[in-house]
Every structure is written in structure tokens, then in C-alpha cells.
Amino acid sequence: MGVAPVIPVLVIEDAATxxxxxxxLVKGGxxxxxxxxxxxxxxxxxxxxKKVEGAIVGxxxxxxxxxxxxxxxADVEFxxxxxxxxxxxxxxxxxGVPFLPGTAxxxxxxxxxxxxxxxxxxxxxxxxxxxxxxKALAAPFYQARFCPTGGISLATAPExxxxxxxxxxxxxxxxxxxxxxEQVEQLAREAAGLRR
Ligand code: 3PG
Numbered sequence: 047m048g049v050a051p052v053i054p055v056l057v058i059e060d061a062a063t064x065x066x067x068x069x070x071l072v073k074g075g076x077x078x079x080x081x082x083x084x085x086x087x088x089x090x091x092x093x094x095x096k097k098v099e100g101a102i103v104g105x106x107x108x109x110x111x112x113x114x115x116x117x118x119x120a121d122v123e124f125x126x127x128x129x130x131x132x133x134x135x136x137x138x139x140x141x142g143v144p145f146l147p148g149t150a151x152x153x154x155x156x157x158x159x160x161x162x163x164x165x166x167x168x169x170x171x172x173x174x175x176x177x178x179x180x181k182a183l184a185a186p187f188y189q190a191r192f193c194p195t196g197g198i199s200l201a202t203a204p205e206x207x208x209x210x211x212x213x214x215x216x217x218x219x220x221x222x223x224x225x226x227x228e229q230v231e232q233l234a235r236e237a238a239g240l241r242r
Contacts, residue, residue, distance in 0.1 A: 047146075047165060047193055047213035052203065052237040053078045055106060055195060055218045057085060064091035068098040070227040071220065074234025080106040080126050080216065083113050092120045104144075111137055118143065126216075128169055130154050135161050146193060150174045155187050165191045167216065172197030177206055184211045200236055207242045214242070 047053075054076055058064050064087070068079055077100050081092050084107050095103045104124035105117035114137055117125060125138055130147040138145040139161060148169035149155050158166055168180050171194035175182075180194060194206055195216030203215050220233040 047191065049078050049102060049214075050076050050238055051207055051214050051240040051242050052076055052220065053080050053193065053195075053214055053216045054220045054234070054237075055216050056081050056091075056221060057218070058082075058087050058091035059085050061087040061090035061094055064094035065097060066227050067221065067230060068095035068101050068103070070231040071234045072098055072100045074220075074231040075238025076220065076234040078102045078104070078124075078214075080104050080124075082107040083109075083117065089116060089120050092117070092122060096121070108134070108138075110134060114138055114141075126167060128167075130158055130166075132157075132161070135163070139163070148195075152183060152186070155183065155190055159187070159190070164189050165213070166193070168192045168194040170196030171206075171215075172202075177209060180206075180212070181209060184209075200233075200240075203237070203240050207240055212242075 079095055079101055081088050083105055092103055095101050102123050105122045106126040108125050108127050124144040126146045128148040146167050149166040192212050193214050193216055198215050198217045199219050206212050206215050220237050221230055
């Protein structure tokens with residue numbers, strides 16, 4: 047969460063695009079790459095992206111232990127989930143792979159703290175009340191740190207990043223559909239330049 051201000055959330059349909067996409071993102075300054083487990087190409091995409099020097103490749107949208115087993119086999123460097131269940135969290139925590147589970151309520155954060163976690167995704171960020179909601183939630187949980195994701199853009203990221211408990215934000219805006227690798231590199235450069 048401290049490597050770059052933005053974690054690109056990637057939905058890869060064609061594994062052949064994964065490596066040049068990762069190269070463009072890393073060249074632009076975004077080294078931490080979240081490949082969502084929403085497509086048949088995701089596991090192969092992870093393997094391709096891991097070949098890119100400097101890339102820190104993790105799996106996103108991991109929602110059950112079966113997917114956890116798959117991404118551990120793929121040797122991912124971190125795991126992101128949209129929500130927090132003990133069924134998923136227990137094996138991930140036991141494995142030692144860094145885990146960023148989604149939270150949207152005080153109960154979610156309390157469950158995470160009970161499990162020994164302190165770093166959370168706030169998801170879906172904008173529709174869960176935006177920065178105002180996270181500020182209210184973060185107040186009692188002084189030890190928690192967040193990566194809001196969902197509905198965030200280059201224009202809105204700075205106000206999120208200005209709030210101290212937020213270490214980075216996630217988003218898909220750096221890889222819009224149909225963008226060239228040059229465009230992705232430029233979008234990554236803008237995102238990497240955001241101040242925390
Ligand atoms: C997702 O899981 O799709 C992420 O939250 C990305 O959201 P975004 O497309 O609104 O950036």
C-alpha cells in the first residue's frame with residue numbers, strides 16, 4: 047500500500063495483453079498490479095505480468111478458498127477481496143500472503159481487527175458514502191489503514207489521499223477499455239504523481 051498512490055484494478059480478458067499492459071503501468075510508475083479473478087484469463091495474466099521487472103502482482107476479487115488455492119499456486123504477492131469472511135480470511139492469514147479485504151461497515155472492520163488485520167480496502171468507496179463515510183468510520187478505528195476502491199478517478203483521488211489513514215486508492219481508470227499501451231502509460235504516470 048505504500049509503494050504507489052494508486053493500485054490499478056485490472057480485468058484482463060486476453061492474457062496476451064497482460065505483459066505489455068504491465069510494462070506500460072510499471073513504466074508509468076504504478077508497480078502494484080491487482081489482477082481480478084473475474085475472467086478465464088486471470089491466472090495466465092498473473093503469470094505474464096510477473097515476468098515484468100519491478101511489477102508486484104496480486105490477485106483481486108478473490109472470494110472463496112478455492113480461488114485462494116488457485117492464486118497461491120500462481121504465487122501472487124498479495125490478495126484483495128471485495129468483502130471479509132472468516133472462511134476466506136483464515137487460510138489467507140495462515141498462509142502469510144498479504145491480504146487486503148473489503149470493508150464497508152464498522153462491523154466489517156471489527157471482524158478484521160479480531161482476525162489481527164489492520165489494513166483494509168474500503169469498498170465500494172463512493173457508493174458506500176464516499177470520503178465522508180470513511181472519515182466517520184475511521185474515527186473509532188485509529189489503528190486501521192485503508193485503500194478505498196470503487197468509483198474513484200484521477201480527479202477525486204487527491205481528496206481521498208489527503209486523509210491520513212488512506213495509504214493508497216484502487217481504481218480501473220488507468221486502464222480504460224480500448225486505450226493504447228502508450229495511453230495507459232500516460233494515465234499511470236499521472237496517477238503515480240498523485241501526492242499522499
Ligand atoms: C472493482 O472491483 O471493480 C473496483 O472497485 C474498481 O472500481 P472502479 O472501476 O470504480 O475503479
